[in-house]
Amino acid sequence: MRMLKNLWTITVKNWRTSFAGLVCLVGLVLFSQGKITTEEFLSLMAFVGSLGLFLSKDGQTAREYEKERRKP
Secondary structure, three states, rough: OHHHHHHHHHHHHHHHHHHHHHHHHHHHHHHHHHOOOOOOOOOOHHHHHHHHHOOOOOOOHHHHHHHHOOOO
16 A cells, blocks of 8 residues: 555656656557557657656756855
8 A cells, every 4th residue: 555655646746757658658559559640659759758858857956946046
């Protein structure tokens, strides 16, 4: 039970990554069933990848960012 609780906590904390993973999984299932073309599948993967790069924080937490901004 504790393991499931920890897994849930990690999933909720990293919801953007979890959502992107689900989008990739749905795209893979649709592609494997032949419901979307290769071009559509690759476009979806490129969109999710670019969105991930755009939203990344480069390892900075909000506190670290504020410290850098306050330096004279």
